[in-house]
Amino acid sequence: MEHRIAAGEGRGLSADTGSAPAQWNRNRRDFMRIIGSGALLATLGPLTACSSGNASSRIDELRQQLLADEGFWADMNAMFPLNPAKRFMNVGTAGSMPKLxxxxxxxxxxxxxxxxxxxYTNLLAERTEVAPGFGVDPDELAFSANTSSGMCHAILGLQWSPGDVxxxxxxxxxxxDVPLAIAAARYGIEISRVALPVGNNQTxxxxxxxxxxxxxxxxxxxxxxxxxMFSAPTYKTxxxxxxxxxMEIAKLHQLITIVDGAHLPxxxxxDYAQLGMDFMSGAGHKWQCGPGSTGILxxxxxxRASNPLPLPNWYPIHTSSWTPRERTTNGTATYDIASVITSCGSLHTPMFHALVSSCKLWDQVGRKKIETYDLTLSAYLKERIAENWGVDRLYSPKDDPKLVSALTSFNPFVNAGDVMNSTKSGQFVTRMLSDYSPGFVIRNVNVPVIGAPSDHYAIRISTHLWTSVSDVDRLIEAMWDLSRKMG
Ligand SMILES: Cc1ncc(COP(=O)(O)O)c(C=O)c1O
Known part of the structure; x- marks a missing residue:
């Protein structure tokens, strides 16, 4: 009996909890069998046959796309000094530096x-090398200590008045959130939170x-x-x-825009000049694979035409190179704001040079090529989760291309309600590393879910350029096995 969940079955799992997860090739065989067998088609009913076929062919298609350049990505993998006893799928928390x-x-x-x-430097030459990869000029790209430091630069440098929302x-x-809380305590700003949806059913x-x-x-x-202020993508789902x-909404309402883009670089x-936000704070040490304590702000x-709103009043909160100057009102910068942010006493230049060399590698490979691979791997993972556990187990959307990232969160537990058990969720993460060879480095994350009595502790997986399609297959098998063993 197939354990795969039938279309529309939702969060429940089938009774056949002992079987292996659906294999892409087995599904394909099943699909071929289904379309070749009138009797089976009649037994299963048209909806199941149809949806099984579509999911299966989508998985096949993604798999073929990933395998098309398999050798290239294997070479990329070899550029990282990764421990071969593990598969690193928590890039959202920490990346690895390439050997160069x-x-x-x-x-x-x-x-x-x-x-x-x-x-003692403002790293202008280094910013000049890196900025084009992000679509901006060197005066618009600062090096920070990490995402959190960039968010402090942005939020705590703005000129707030009591009652600003x-x-x-x-x-x-x-x-x-913490710099926002400081701004609330210190300047009297107010914070209004939109409750976010979870799952695939969103646009x-x-x-x-x-x-x-x-x-x-x-x-x-x-x-x-x-x-x-918002994260894109969120670290939870x-x-x-x-x-x-x-950005269109922000411009309509003439608002300052701060993007927590920890996972973007x-x-x-x-292209950030085209997007036009006031601030985007990203990590250098996650997906960009620079050293720890590096960030891109x-x-x-x-x-620019992308955002004609006036530049907001802003003062540096962490610098040793500032003199009072007006911000520009036209297309020419009045000063190098990124220099002011980057230059704060003596910097650890080897660290930033290592980040630059990683950025250059990305530019050589092609940032779009890496994005496509990461998102295709992630789409493959999401489809395989939907195939085995049911699409309703995903906290991450998969079908609207504007909403997808290389982070995938889902609920693996046989009893769906167990996702609210933070201890069990933590054990799942620990055992995915300890009980399998290779062990899988993943994490869990608390997710507030609209209408839920308490947070869900979803399992979160990152798929990056050193991961192969067979790593994802092994991960699925291990997660399926562990979820059955944990009951
Ligand atoms: C959305 C988001 N923002 C900020 C951070 C903090 O990142 P950093 O360690 O670069 O400060 C993280 C870390 O995972 C994150 O996911």
Whole structure:
């Protein structure tokens, strides 16, 4: 008996809990058998046959796309010094440096120690090398310590007045939430949170509506809404909040925009000048595979057609190179704001040089090529989860291309309600590493779900350029096996 969940069955799992997860090739065989057998078709009914066929062919298609360039991605994998006893699928928390970046880091560290070198620099040459990969000029790309540091630069540098309202979401990371809380305590800003949906049944248009209607509602109440802050993607469900659509809402309402883009550098090939947000704070040490304590902060520093709103008043909170200057009102920057942010005392230059070498590798490979591979792997994983556990087990959307990222969150437990058991969810993560060879490095994450009595503790998986399609197949098998063993 197939354990695969029939279309429309939802969160429940079939009784056949002992079988192996559906194999892509077995599904294909099943599909061929189904279309070749009138009797079986009659037994299963048209809906099951049809949906099984579609899911199966989509999985086949994704698999073929991933395998088309298998050798290339195997070579990429070989560029990283990854422990072969494990499969690293928590890039959303920590990446790994490619060997060339690591070697450079090592050499420069030793030279720094040997020669007592200092790091008094604004890293202009390095910003000039990296900025084009992000679609911006060097004065619009600062190096920060990480995403959280970039969010502090952005939020705590803005000139707030008591009663200013920031519209954000209930799925934010402390990296953004904490500076918001400081701004609330110190400057009297107010925070209004939009509750986010979870799962596949959502579209990008919904996010525009959610933010737009909240802003209108607040303004009707006489509130002074000044900014929007949101993660894209969120670290909880991996939902890519649609930046372009949300920028339209921000511009309509003349708002400052702050994007927590922790996962964007190295995963998505975005052009930030075109997107036009005021701030995008990303990590250097996650998907971009730079050293720890590195981040990339994009700051709007001139007026472009993509965002004609005036630049907000902003003061640096962490610098040793500032003098008072007006921000520009036209297309030419009045000063290099990224220099002010980057330059704060003596920097650990080997660290940033290693980040630059990683960024250059990404540019050589092609940021779009990496994005496509990551998202295809993630689509394959999401389809295989839907195939085995049912689509309703996904917290991440899979069908609206504007909402997808390379993060996938889902509920693996036989009893769906167990996802609210944080201990059990934690044990699942631990056992995926300890009970399998290779062990899988994944994580869990608490997700507030609209209408749920308590948070869900979903399992979160990151698929990046060193992961192969067979790694995903093995992961699915291991997760299926463990979920049955844990009952
Ligand atoms: C959405 C989001 N924001 C911020 C952070 C904090 O990142 P960092 O360690 O780069 O400060 C994370 C980390 O996982 C995150 O997922």
């Amino acid at each position: 970046a690591l070697d450079l880091f090592d050499t420069e560290n030793r030279a720094k120690a040997a020669e007592c070198l200092s790091g 920031v519209v954000t979401t209930n799925h934010e990371h402390p990296g953004g 990008a248009a919904l996010y525009a509506t959610l933010f737009d209607s909240r802003i209108r509602e607040l303004r009707t109440q006489g509130k002074r809404v000044r900014a929007m 991996g939902t890519m909040l649609p930046i372009a659509e949300l 190295g995963m998505m090939a975005y 994009i700051v709007r520093n001139k007026i």
